[in-house]
Amino acid sequence: MGKFKYSEPEKEINKVLKHHDDLLKSIPSLDADHTTMNESIASSEALLKGLGLGHKIGHDKSIQKQKKTIQIPSWEDVRKDASISQEDVDLRSLFTEEELVSNERYLKHLRDDFNHIHRLDAVDYSICVAAGILAAAVDIFLVGFPEKTKNGISAGPLSNYMREKFDEAIPADKIKQLERQFKVPYDASTNYHLNEYVDGLSSWFHRYHSLGHDPILGFIFGVFDILNGRFTAIDKNGKIISQLVGDAPEGMTIFQAIGQVFGHMKSDVNTSMGLPAPMMTLFNMLQFGSIGEEKLSIAEVARGMYAEGYDFKHFCSMSIPTMLIEVIVRVSYCIKRLKEGHRLKESIPINGIRRKKPKLQTMLFISHTISSAVNGGKVYFTQNPLAINYKEWLAFAKYSISQMKWSLYEKPNLRNAYVDGKLKEEWESLHLMINDTWASMERDYIVIK
Incomplete structure (x- = not known):
């Protein structure tokens, strides 16, 4: 040890x-003396009863118990005696x-109790x-992957339904109206009016290379470009x-710029070469890999996927399986917790800042792992990168990081806190018992501190 x-x-x-x-161990046992004394008392009581004086046993009030005096040494004296x-x-x-x-066995029992609280049972695994x-x-079966046809881009039934809804929401005449209303400096489709050449820029790919057209990054770089009259892009290299590319607008606030970015995205989302999937513009920077017979880099494969219809609308349809997992697991978790007798506040299937729900997090991690694994098999057997469910892999990455953080850092700390809390409860119970014993002692003794 x-x-x-x-x-x-x-x-x-x-x-x-x-x-x-050591002092306590050095005190001899009084058990033998207690036994002898008790035998003597019993013999005396029997003699008194035999003489007819049994009724006086224990009733003599003439003897009064006197309190003894006990002096409590100071901590300094106790410390010095022990140090010597x-x-x-x-x-x-x-x-x-x-x-x-x-x-050690008791500590292990407490740790096992903590693990049991966060351990998944058969029902939990079934839900996952x-x-x-x-x-x-x-x-x-419903999302599929996009393919170009004579009638435009087609995918699975769910993806096609999503595209139809976009067509209904933003028809061609609405697009033209939005384009006139929400002009932005980062919408250059060719290099003709640019001072610095952007390799790969064209009417087909200008939204893919422009950071202002990214559904997430656009609210950072797009706002920056509008307020400064700039065009920020990542070329195909x-x-x-x-x-x-122009003068900064006078008097425009950051909130107006955000509205301008949103309006311009709305004008582009339902065009033939619409907005890219969120963060997909960054794939231009992944200039490595040797994929397929043509030995393409990741950047080249991603650019080709966008050209085939792997855009924001398809991303929305890919998000539905991910949302299904979130809804099914979270609702099932809540119902199961309520049936187990937990309060509604403890059963809400959302992680709070200070109130983590590790079991819920683990269930979501398992479900997304299964879905991602199946999607990986789909890509492997079809040999088609368009089969990748980008949103599901993002969710899997997010929960993998959270699960790793829980397993390596949060779980050991919370387990130690749980054990310390249980030990503290027992210590407080012992402390109360010591105080009660001391209070009883002060009734029988005069204590000098």
């Missing part, structure tokens, strides 16, 4: 404990080997598997290029 490192105050306390433990007779003491030396084993498989089935 390794040697613990104690602070100076802990060393002092250990010496005191060891000193008094003791070297540095390891606290474990106060226990026998059996007691140490028993203590059902949600993961259902999401994967929706992705395979992964180079970031930001250049002036």
Whole structure:
């Protein structure tokens, strides 16, 4: 067993404990004297009863009990006495080997209790598997992957339905109206009027290379470009290029610029070469890999996927399987917790800032793992990158990081806090018992401190 490192105050306390433990062990047992005394008392009581004086036993009020005086030494005196007779003491030396084993067994029991609280049961695993498989089935049979046809881009029934809804919401005449209303400086479709050449820029790919057209990054770079009259892009070689293309608008606030970005995205989302999937513009920077017979880089594959219809509208349809997992797992978790007798506040299937729900997080991680694994198999067997469910892999990455953080960092800390809390409860109970004993002692003795 390794040697613990104690602070100076802990060393002092250990010496005191060891000193008094030795004193207690040195006191001879009074069990034999107690037995003899009890036998004598019983014999005397029997004699008195035989003489007809049994009624006076225990009723003599003439003897009054006098309180004894006890002087409590100061902590400094106790510490000095212990330091004189003791070297540095390891606290474990106060226990026998059996007691140490028993203590470790109890700590293990507390840790197992904590693990049991966050352990998934058969019902939990069934929910995870059902949600993961259902999401994967929706992705395979209903989402599909985009293909160019004579009538435009076509995919699975769910993806086609999503595109129809976009067509109904933003028809061609509405697009023209929005284009006139929400003009932006980062909408250059060719290099003709640009000072610095952007390789790959064209009417087909200008939204894919422009950071202002990214559904997420656009609210950062697009706003910056509008307020500064610039055009920021990533060319097909992964180079970031930001250049002036006009004058900054006078008097425009950041909120007006955000509205301008949103309006321009709305005008582009339902065009033949619409907005890219969120963050997909950054794939231009992944200039490595050797994919397929043509040995394409990741950037080249992603650019080709966009050309085939892997855009924001398809991203929306890909998000539905991911949303299914979230809804099924979270609702099932809430219902199960309520049936187990937990309060509604404890059953709400959302992680709070200070109130984490590790079991819910683990269930979501398992479901997304199953769905991602099936999608990986779909890509492998079709050998088609368009089959990748980008949104599902983003969710899997997010929950993988969260699960790793929980397993390696949060779980050990919370388990230690749980064990410390249980030990603290027992110590407080012991402290109350000591106080009660001391209060009883003060009734029988005069204590001088």
